[in-house]
Amino acid sequence: xxxxxxxxxxxxxxxxxxxxxxxxxxxxxxxxxxxxxxxxxxxxxxxxxxxxxxxxxxxxxxxxxxxxxxxxxxxxxxxxxxxxxxxxxxxxxxxxxxxxxxxxxxxxxxxxxxxxxxxxxxxxxxxxxxxxxxxxxxxxxxxxxxxxxxxxxxxxxxxxxxxxxxxxxxxxxxxxxxxxxxxxxxxxxxxxxxxxxxxxxxxxxxxxxxxxxxxxxxxxxx
Amino acid sequence: xxxxxxxxxxxxxxxxxxxxxxxxxxxxxxxxxxxxxxxxxxxxxxxxxxxxxxxxxxxxxxxxxxxxxxxxxxxxxxxxxxxxxxxxxxxxxxxxxxxxxxxxxxxxxxxxxxxxxxxxxxxxxxxxxxxxxxxxxxxxxxxxxxxxxxxxxxxxxxxxxxxxxxxxxxxxxxxxxxxxxxxxxxxxxxxxxxxxxxxxxxxxxxxxxxxxxxxxxxxxxxxxxxxxxxxxxxxxxxxxxxxxxxxxxxxxxxxxxxxxxxxxxxxxxxxxxxxxxxxxxxxxxxxxxxxxxxxxxxxxxxxxxxxxxxxxxxxxxxxxxxxxxxxxxxxxxxxxxxxxxxxxxxxxxxxxxxxxxxxxxxxxxxxxxxxxxxxxxxxxxxxxxxxxxxxxxxxxxxxxxxxxxxxxxxxxxxxxxxxxxxxxxxxxxxxxxxxxxxxxxxxxxxxxxxxxxxxxxxxxxxxxxxxxxxxxxxxxxxxxxxxxxxxxxxxxxxxxxxxxxxxxxxxxxxxxxxxxxxxxxxxxxxxxxxxxxxxxxxxxxxxxxxxxxxxxxxxxxxxxxxxxxxxxxxxxxxxxxxxxxxxxxxxxxxxxxxxxxxxxxxxxxxxxxxxxxxxxxxxxxxxxxxxxxxxxxxxxxxxxxxxxxxxxxxxxxxxxxxx
Numbered sequence: 001x002x003x004x005x006x007x008x009x010x011x012x013x014x015x016x017x018x019x020x021x022x023x024x025x026x027x028x029x030x031x032x033x034x035x036x037x038x039x040x041x042x043x044x045x046x047x048x049x050x051x052x053x054x055x056x057x058x059x060x061x062x063x064x065x066x067x068x069x070x071x072x073x074x075x076x077x078x079x080x081x082x083x084x085x086x087x088x089x090x091x092x093x094x095x096x097x098x099x100x101x102x103x104x105x106x107x108x109x110x111x112x113x114x115x116x117x118x119x120x121x122x123x124x125x126x127x128x129x130x131x132x133x134x135x136x137x138x139x140x141x142x143x144x145x146x147x148x149x150x151x152x153x154x155x156x157x158x159x160x161x162x163x164x165x166x167x168x169x170x171x172x173x174x175x176x177x178x179x180x181x182x183x184x185x186x187x188x189x190x191x192x193x194x195x196x197x198x199x200x201x202x203x204x205x206x207x208x209x210x211x212x213x214x215x216x217x218x219x220x221x222x
Numbered sequence: 223x224x225x226x227x228x229x230x231x232x233x234x235x236x237x238x239x240x241x242x243x244x245x246x247x248x249x250x251x252x253x254x255x256x257x258x259x260x261x262x263x264x265x266x267x268x269x270x271x272x273x274x275x276x277x278x279x280x281x282x283x284x285x286x287x288x289x290x291x292x293x294x295x296x297x298x299x300x301x302x303x304x305x306x307x308x309x310x311x312x313x314x315x316x317x318x319x320x321x322x323x324x325x326x327x328x329x330x331x332x333x334x335x336x337x338x339x340x341x342x343x344x345x346x347x348x349x350x351x352x353x354x355x356x357x358x359x360x361x362x363x364x365x366x367x368x369x370x371x372x373x374x375x376x377x378x379x380x381x382x383x384x385x386x387x388x389x390x391x392x393x394x395x396x397x398x399x400x401x402x403x404x405x406x407x408x409x410x411x412x413x414x415x416x417x418x419x420x421x422x423x424x425x426x427x428x429x430x431x432x433x434x435x436x437x438x439x440x441x442x443x444x445x446x447x448x449x450x451x452x453x454x455x456x457x458x459x460x461x462x463x464x465x466x467x468x469x470x471x472x473x474x475x476x477x478x479x480x481x482x483x484x485x486x487x488x489x490x491x492x493x494x495x496x497x498x499x500x501x502x503x504x505x506x507x508x509x510x511x512x513x514x515x516x517x518x519x520x521x522x523x524x525x526x527x528x529x530x531x532x533x534x535x536x537x538x539x540x541x542x543x544x545x546x547x548x549x550x551x552x553x554x555x556x557x558x559x560x561x562x563x564x565x566x567x568x569x570x571x572x573x574x575x576x577x578x579x580x581x582x583x584x585x586x587x588x589x590x591x592x593x594x595x596x597x598x599x600x601x602x603x604x605x606x607x608x609x610x611x612x613x614x615x616x617x618x619x620x621x622x623x624x625x626x627x628x629x630x631x632x633x634x635x636x637x638x639x640x641x642x643x644x645x646x647x648x649x650x651x652x653x654x655x656x657x658x659x660x661x662x663x664x665x666x667x668x669x670x671x672x673x674x675x676x677x678x679x680x681x682x683x684x685x686x687x688x689x690x691x692x693x694x695x696x697x698x699x700x701x702x703x704x705x706x707x708x709x710x711x712x713x714x715x716x717x718x719x720x721x722x723x724x725x726x727x728x729x730x731x732x733x734x735x736x737x738x739x740x741x742x743x744x745x746x747x748x749x750x751x752x753x754x755x756x757x758x759x760x761x762x763x764x765x766x767x768x769x770x771x772x773x774x775x776x777x778x779x780x781x782x783x784x785x786x787x788x789x790x791x792x793x794x795x796x797x798x799x800x801x802x803x804x805x806x807x808x809x810x811x812x813x814x815x816x817x818x819x820x821x822x823x824x825x826x827x828x829x830x831x832x833x834x835x836x837x838x839x840x841x842x843x844x845x846x847x848x849x850x851x852x853x854x855x856x857x858x859x860x861x862x863x864x865x866x867x868x869x870x871x872x873x874x875x876x877x878x879x880x881x
Contacts, residue, residue, distance in 0.1 A: 046848070048776065057772045058659070115868055117876030160663060167693070177847055184851025188858035195862040 018213045019126055027078045028210060034074065038067045039187050046180070068153045075146060091129055092143065094136045102132020114199065141189060145182050152179040261305075263328055264318040271302045284332045303370045312374050321369065339363045350500035359390075366390075377536035380492060383410045412495050412502070413515070419499040422525030425489040425542060427479070439479075439487070441531040446482045447475065455530045456540055467528050467542045493522050563632040569600075574627065597621045607677075608760035617648075624648075633758060634797075641669040641755075671755050671762070673774065679757035681785030684731075684802060686738075688745035695750060700791035706741045714790050715798055726788050728806040749806070753782050 020028070041064040044051045054060040082088045094102075105121045110133075114120075122131035130138060152175050155162045159172065169175055197206040200215070209215040267273055276284070281301055308314060319325050321337045340347035347363070350356050363369070366386055375383075391411075396402050412419050427439045444455045451458040459475045460467050472489065479487040493515065515522070526542045564574075574597070598605040601621075608614050617623070624644050631640075642651070642665075651670070655661050671678050686698035704712050718734050719726055731749070738747040753775070774780065786802040 048772075057776060061659070110865075115872040115875060117879035160660065173844065177844070180847045181851060184848075184854045187851075188854040191855065191858040191862055195865065 017126060019124065019129065019215065020210060020213045021081075022213065023077070023081050025210060025213060027074055027081070030074050031071065031078070034067045034071045035186065035190065038064060038071065039183065039190065041067065042183050065157055068150070068157065071146075072150050072154070075142075075150060078142070090127070092135060092139050094132065094139060098132035098135060103136065106131050106133040110196075110199075137189070141186070145185060148178060149182045149186070152176075152182075259317070259319050259325065259328065261318050265303065265305050268301060268303045268318075269305050271300060273301050276301075285334075308370050311370065311372050313369055313372065336362065337364070337369070339369075346498075346500050353501040353503065355500075355502040361390075373536065375498060376539055379537065380410050380494060383412070383495070387411045387415075408492050410494055412498060413493055415502050416495065416499050417503065418501055419495045420497040420525065421493055421522040422496040422527050423522045424492050424494045424527045424529050424539070426492070426529045427476075427487060428490045429479070429487045430485045436488075436490070438490075439484070439531070441533055441535075443484065444479070444531065447478045453533055455532070456538055459528070459530065460540060465541060467540055469543055472528070472542070489528075496525050496527070562628065563630050564627060566632065574599075597627070604760050611761040613760075613762040634756075638667065638669050638752070638754075641671070645670040645674075668753065669755055671758060672753065674762050675755070675759040676774070677759035677761055678755045679759070679785070680780075680782040681754060681756040681787055682782050683752050683754050683756075683787050683789060684749045684806070685752075685789040686747065686791070687750035688742070688747055690745055697750065698747065698791065700793055703738070703791055706738045706747070708741065711793055714792065715800065718788070718790060719800060724800060726800050726802040726806075728803050731788070731802070731806060749788075756785060756787070 041054055041060045044053050044060040045057070045064060048057050048060075054063055079088075082091065102122075109118065109121050124130065155166055155169075155175055156172070156179060159166065166172055166175055197210075198204075200206040200209075205215055273281070284301060303318075313321075321339075321341070322330075322334060323338070323341075324330075324335045343363075350363070355361065366389065393406065396405075399405055413421055427444065428436050429439055429443065431437050441455065444458075445453060448455050448458040457463065459471055461471055461474075462468075476487050476489070523544070526544050528540045528542045529537045530540060532538050597620075613619070621627070624647065645651075649670075651665060655665075658664055672680065686703065687695045688698055688702070689695045700714070703714055704710065707714075707717060716722070717737075718730060720730050720733075721727075735747055735749070775782070783804060786804055786806070787799045788802045790798045790800060792798050
């Protein structure tokens with residue numbers, strides 16, 4: 001499905017081209033840590049009688065709230081960066097042929113051809129970092145689910161202050177239902193995201209790229 | 223014949239006249255010319271205070287010696303009848319000889335026999351003779367009542383009536399009596415000391431004087447409001463002249479008094495004897511029984527009277543509509559007490575004021591005042607719990623410090639604010655709650671003991687409410703439910719509990735709500751819900767750790783989920799409660815039954831649910847969120863595992879290819 005957004009490319013003069021600029025790398029890792037912790041604290045909030053990883057309920061709530069705001073600002077950083085560099089549409093909005101050709105090809109690769117050692121059908125460049133499947137998934141995550149999660153999260157953060165808005169949206173229960181379901185989807189995404197990032201030429205190739213900004217190997221990505 | 227009009231003119235002449243009259247009387251009798259046996263003749267002698275100028279000793283000679291009689295011993299015996307006064311008494315129509323029957327001639331012999339009051343007052347004398355008063359004091363009728371001066375009993379004021387007894391008795395006893403002053407102010411002696419007398423509730427008109435004190439209005443005070451009724455107050459009040467003062471009549475009259483400039487006119491009540499009964503007693507078992515009066519069905523509530531001052535003095539008594547008792551306040555604590563939790567449970571005064579119980583049993587009585595009642599006699603459990611609590615040790619408060627036993631309402635009938643008020647008498651809720659998230663929300667919805675009495679039994683209480691378009695909710699009364707059901711005096715419980723198993727399933731409640739909502743246009747009928755303490759525990763913690771445990775409530779393991787109750791309005795304002803199925807909380811319903819109740823955590827999976835799969839499947843409701851979510855995660859995981867597995871199996875393939 002998804003794959004790391006990395007892959008360096010060597011230029012003609014053998015210089016490694018930066019696939020993930022520093023800003024994006026910082027955004028990514030802050031986001032990664034925060035989301036993981038949000039999921040973990042969220043689990044405690046959801047099952048307080050089963051889980052006490054973060055100490056008291058109250059403490060888990062506080063940590064969850066702080067992380068939520070970190071993600072909010074981090075999201076703005078990501079959005080701002082891509083908006084300023086005018087890459088939002090190019091990188092994240094799927095084109096029609098992505099659905100007709102890109103996704104089937106990429107899925108076939110992941111589910112079958114990968115096992116036979118066939119080369120990946122898509123090679124990322126700084127101009128087009130994501131394959132069709134990535135593009136579609138990331139679009140759903142970053143343009144729909146994360147914003148929704150941030151909005152519902154902020155509303156749930158202070159029920160009294162946002163009481164009228166909450167009521168207009170159908171009440172705490174509806175809001176919470178969205179927040180929970182998105183949380184589960186994000187958690188499921190997280191698992192596959194991490195796994196798929198191991199499908200590079202080497203196991204840690206994509207991880208490394210996300211830290212240093214470029215990939216050693218040429219071409220191989222899935 | 224001879225009248226001595228002026229004492230000053232008497233002088234020596236008096237003796238002469240007295241001699242003459244005695245001589246002339248003797249002459250008449252000797253000559254056989256009978257004096258007429260009428261009052262005038264009697265008054266010839268007995269109409270003057272110095273009655274023939276007899277000395278004390280001579281007067282004493284005249285009567286049968288009754289050495290115990292104080293009047294006689296002290297030489298106060300006058301043998302004088304004030305005829306002017308006599309003419310205004312109840313006996314005014316009588317001839318002297320009607321009572322003094324052994325007078326056949328005049329002059330009559332000395333030492334006449336005792337007057338037998340039983341000639342007319344047979345019943346009274348019979349009662350009296352049996353009484354302790356007669357046996358102990360040997361008093362005769364005229365020792366309390368002066369037959370030559372008695373007015374009609376009904377015309378006697380409370381003070382005059384009390385005065386009869388106070389001739390011999392002193393008020394000074396009665397130290398056992400709670401509110402002694404008030405009892406003296408509102409009652410006459412025989413209200414208690416003559417248990418068999420017929421009593422009534424007597425109202426009279428009062429106003430506030432310039433000194434700010436309330437006083438009884440006399441005839442002159444009321445005169446101004448009788449214009450058009452020839453100064454007859456009774457007619458001015460009882461306008462329809464049916465002999466009964468109705469509520470609207472007295473209200474109108476009071477309004478009229480107000481217009482006349484009389485300051486805050488009002489009715490005030492006294493309990494007085496309507497028809498005396500001469501069997502007096504001071505038997506402890508009869509008298510010191512508060513329940514003779516302090517019960518809502520005390521006999522005097524059957525006789526409601528209005529006392530109206532008359533122009534010529536005295537009082538007139540007119541019947542009053544009994545409704546006045548309910549409508550014009552206040553019959554003090556009596557009825558009110560019976561709406562308290564103690565009254566409702568039949569607790570009488572003496573049950574708590576234990577020293578009165580001793581009294582009743584006749585074990586002697588030396589109490590100087592009432593002792594502190596011991597609540598523990600009934601509330602052993604509460605006391606056992608409270609005694610060792612931090613609250614008792616630190617505050618040293620005992621029961622009355624927080625609860626007023628004379629006005630306490632059943633705990634279940636108190637709303638959140640009233641319950642909080644018990645604590646906030648002393649405690650400031652603003653202090654020490656800064657740590658609490660959503661403080662105001664917690665204060666609005668919860669009573670203090672929800673957190674501060676961890677051992678209290680908590681539960682979730684549902685009730686019917688109507689919500690208007692602005693979201694304002696109000697409890698639904700019985701009358702409104704009846705209207706929406708379109709039935710006269712419906713049994714709401716039957717409507718709700720269709721299968722009549724004494725337990726409300728969620729579909730029963732939902733279909734009932736549907737029925738109500740079909741009829742209702744302006745409001746949305748839904749279930750209101752509260753988490754309440756159902757059975758208080760008096761072991762309060764301080765700001766200690768337990769109180770700060772959010773998961774006491776915010777967890778699906780919270781205690782109150784085990785006790786769900788629906789309050790159903792009943793005819794007459796009461797409430798019936800039925801246990802309710804938990805599914806009402808977690809089901810997804812088309813009617814918003816419990817819109818604000820989601821915060822507590824009842825919709826999340828818990829360990830208990832895992833152990834009860836059937837329960838989950840049937841009633842899982844919103845928990846499907848978690849189930850679906852977990853399925854998502856599991857799907858992701860299984861993809862990873864499967865992919866990885868195939869990846870490992872196919873390592874060889876890829877190596878080959880690379881080569």
